[in-house]
Amino acid sequence: MSAEFDLVVRNAKVATASDTFMSDIGVAGGQIVQLGVKLSKGAREIDAEGRITTPGGIDAHCHFDQPIPPPARMADDFESGTRSAACGGTTTVIPFAAQQKGGSLRAAVDDYHRRANGRASIDYGFHLIVTDPTPEVVANELPALIAQGYSSFKIYMTYDDLKLDDGQILRLLALARSHGAMAMLHAENTECIAWLTENLLEAGLTAPRYHATSRPMLVEREATHRAISLAELVDVPVLIVHVSGREAVEQIQWARSRGLTVLSETCPQYLFLTADDLGIDDGYKGAKCVCSPPPRDAANQQVIWGALADGTFTVFSSDHAPFSFDDDLGKKPGGGEVAFPYIPNGIPGLETRLPLLYSEGVLTGRISLNRFVELTATNPAKTYGLHPRKGTIAIGSDADIVVWDEHRTPLTNSMLHHAVDYTPYEGWALDAWPAYTIARGDVVWDGRQFLGTPGRGWFLPRGLPTIVPRKPPGNGGK
Template sequence: MSTSCFDLVVRNARAATASDVFTTDIGIRDSRIVQLGSGLPEGAREIDARGRVVTPGGIDAHCHLDQPSSSPVKMADDFNSGTISAACGGTTTVIPFAAQQKGHSLRAAVEDYHRRADGVSHIDYAFHLIVSDPTPEVLKVELPELIGKGYTSFKAYMTYDDLKLDDGQILDVLDVAKRHGAIAMLHAENSDCIEWLTQRLESMGRHAPRFHAYSRPMLVEREATHRAIALAELVAVPILIVHVSGREAIEQIRWGRAHGLNIFAETCPQYLFLTAEDLGIDDSYTGAKCVCSPPPRDKANQEFIWNGLRDGLFTVFSSDHAPFNFEGDEGKHPQGKEVSFRHIPNGIPGLETRMPLLYSEGVLKGRISLEKFVELTATGPAKTYGLHPRKGAICIGADADLVIWDEREVTIRNGSLHHAVDYTPYEGMRLGAWPACTLLRGEVLWDGESYVGSRHRGKFIVAGRPSILPDVRAS
């Protein structure tokens, strides 16, 4: 074998997969991993990992970038700033949402989202769909056609007036998922309960950000999760409950699984590292920075989330990055004002900090294994959304998307991050690791100090049938 057979060799890697950790050189050619082994021949380029941990590039399978919002509210991150930020935190693939607007075509939403992303993204991307208006045309023509073209996951909401579906509509879209081989994701919160509580809080003059948590207690997530599971059982189709925040919803998922149902679950950093107190302990508006739905719970609840990460309840760990600035009339101060909690744009930034937070607080503190970290941040999302084994793996034939980890003390400062948001909810947290190098298809994007990639590097990835779905041949 000649010394020119590799474009790049990553040497002395302590490679971590979802099932194993082993020492190896990684030979890369034409953007793919082509050989693993000791003492590989010299490559045209070389990176010496020096025994450091090397994981597959992260897949953030739940994030929002340049998603249209009601004026004047606008997301701070588009596909340019958002994907630079992702790469600097070890993420090499994102799956944001092409959101249908009520009264509009789902196909038009996908076309619009391609215009926003194509030629702009620095890393690879696929799209989820958001179905907010399941008309006969959408159910019978558009959605099946889009699934066939590689948009094999879609989200439905049980809350938010401009997005929510009723139970009959949810059953309709679940039936499409079953018949056409897609995975349905559900935002599970009881909309009527939230509105009832919100009206009563406002009638008592309770408008501060902290009351957002009072309007969305765990029981509204518990009830909607139970109902989502029942609807999935009726159709006999797997579902994934997104951004699970609380132990009561977790209990419902465990119940469903104990009864043989294919219920999958995702959680996010805010439910491990934030609490309801971060929304404020008084009526200060600063808590608007941490308004997201479902909201963070109490400190004791965090251990239930860690338990779910350890024991396999959760198979996906996403940021739910929703990048609204705190200052200015496009973000958390709509029209430049402090508004009642119900009008604060929901969401927090987290694309860049997702993987370092879980590596530092999970792996390095012994809460989860290195293999579990890989499963949650890369392999699990790839399998769930039809990208595996091209993504989320260190194996022959996989894209050479890799992260080399540097275990050193890092303090999170918003000024050091690369998103376009004016704050991070994790300001001042001390971590024990950060990516020293992020590679997308064998090209360095982040060298540990600077972003060195290019805007046109990212490609749209056509998703296949999610591998978590039952084998249609066996049904």
């Protein structure tokens, strides 16, 4: 007698964004086809033994093999990046196809497909990065791409090769409103950063730690407020990415209190790193933690934890931007130590995102298990047009499943599967790691080794966003 299911996960303590229940999970054809107790036999069986079982994570903000100005180059391509994601419990990623100034947006998408084809071991979509909103891009290219499943795009308010002015931002927000797309904004005031940087360099203050000095919270606060104001003028939802601390959080809560639809994202670096990780002296090791916005201080970490718990944040992403440290294409461009403005921005975090949040969020009681699922799977799926296919454990959804193993493990870079030569979380004691990662019904990580294959991941055209943010309690919830 043939098995009724391709796979059965038995005795699982299933957690979704809204419920926690005991169940077997029956999988056939890459989808969840039955939930219940004492399901029929599967061709393969995994006994979860009452362990917590969650939907596969969706990392909706990560960077792989993204074209950037020389001499820097990202360490992870779609093969190593998706391998690392799977081993950390992530089953879907959405990296960025970045338009080059003077080039077409369609050309950027075509190039990114070439970089991804045959390499991804888990499913993926693309956000767009719009750096040159010409009349052709705004009138034709971007609307056509949104209709074809590239339903979100990122706008930068800083970086010389990426930033847009307010007029350009307004035109793109108007387009997002008319076509139902999700506009994401990197909110930092570029002129303030340039002025501070110039003054620091003139004073000979060039070490990595001065990166944080050049980007104080007020530059994020001002840009966040301005982004919200532009969105209010157009009357369109927006998502503020990688929010780092109290002042930007307060702007988002203020906007919510006025009834504006402002979604927000934060990342592990704002929970687990501080400005001291960029260096307390003029040594270069702090280059490992140079990212924008920079990590703040311990008091701001607590603000971010509180905003994760109270509903201020919509999604929790890694902002994985992989540059190796001892590499003349990475944090030492050209082969040597450089002044802080020339250190490639970004840190690795794709594989460690879920274990860190589960260990220090769920297991310490800072956030609930259901909130963990909401932040890392369900809300990303809803925000970026993948729900209910992704982001939940339900009949008809893709069989993207993580079975968790709770035990203490010191984190070392040698245990990770990315192509970066360090992790900023080296030595952190983790209390959880995936025992199994199942992607569309295939076991791609069994707690010991990666079992996926390059090319098994599918490109996912996405629908339009379906999420409205919760208002936080207290003053922010009026």
